[in-house]
Amino acid sequence: MLIFLDTPEIEPLKAGHATGLVDGVTTNPSLIAKSGRDFKEVIAEICEFISGPVSAEVAAIDAPGMIKEGKVLAAIADNVVVKLPLTIDGLKACHALTQEGIDTNVTLCFSAAQALLAAKAGASFISPFIGRLDDLGQDGMELIHDIRDIYDNYGYTTKVLAASIRSAAHVKQSAMAGADAATIPPKIFDALYNHPLTDKGLADFIKDWQKTGQSIL
Numbered sequence: 001m002l003i004f005l006d007t008p009e010i011e012p013l014k015a016g017h018a019t020g021l022v023d024g025v026t027t028n029p030s031l032i033a034k035s036g037r038d039f040k041e042v043i044a045e046i047c048e049f050i051s052g053p054v055s056a057e058v059a060a061i062d063a064p065g066m067i068k069e070g071k072v073l074a075a076i077a078d079n080v081v082v083k084l085p086l087t088i089d090g091l092k093a094c095h096a097l098t099q100e101g102i103d104t105n106v107t108l109c110f111s112a113a114q115a116l117l118a119a120k121a122g123a124s125f126i127s128p129f130i131g132r133l134d135d136l137g138q139d140g141m142e143l144i145h146d147i148r149d150i151y152d153n154y155g156y157t158t159k160v161l162a163a164s165i166r167s168a169a170h171v172k173q174s175a176m177a178g179a180d181a182a183t184i185p186p187k188i189f190d191a192l193y194n195h196p197l198t199d200k201g202l203a204d205f206i207k208d209w210q211k212t213g214q215s216i217l
């Protein structure tokens with residue numbers, strides 16, 4: 001499963017990259033606004049050290065505007081993936097950009113029917129938002145299962161990128177549902193490896209090893 005970090009913040013991205021476990025990055029306009037950084041500048045900076053897919057979202061809401069912006073974003077670096085909203089204009093732009101060989105991530109997906117259309121439009125990634133569905137009392141994970149089934153039924157190669165992840169359990173459930181990738185906030189990345197029993201077990205092993213008076217080197 002591919003793991004992307006859902007942030008434009010350089011420090012956590014560098015820390016995640018140093019682990020060798022991070023395959024890519026996603027951003028969105030809200031995260032860019034929160035960072036206070038210049039959008040194109042920060043995407044270029046991320047692409048200097050992340051060689052996997054880096055999603056950058058268009059701001060236009062009409063297809064011609066999205067296509068124009070998408071080309072500008074794609075020109076920043078070879079690994080930029082143009083993020084488009086799941087509207088009819090977003091799907092048109094996805095189709096057009098795909099024809100030009102530009103990778104796309106269709107975002108704000110909340111139904112399997114939407115995901116089917118994104119695959120037909122040639123999206124490289126579809127981003128179903130699990131957490132936001134759960135917030136409404138719906139079952140976000142069911143959406144991942146449904147999309148997986150539909151894509152497998154027809155052999156669509158669009159990658160399922162589980163988004164709006166709120167917990168380590170979401171990551172595990174997405175993996176079990178067959179998501180190709182998950183994009184997660186840095187805090188959740190840490191939650192994937194941290195476990196109190198690992199910490200306690202290690203503390204005991206260190207104490208007992210010291211009692212042996214031995215050294216491996």
Ligand code: E4P
Nearest residue numbers: 006026027028132163164165
């Ligand atoms: C994905 O690409 C989005 O940026 C992100 O996962 C949205 O998450 P949120 O619902 O926590 O804002």
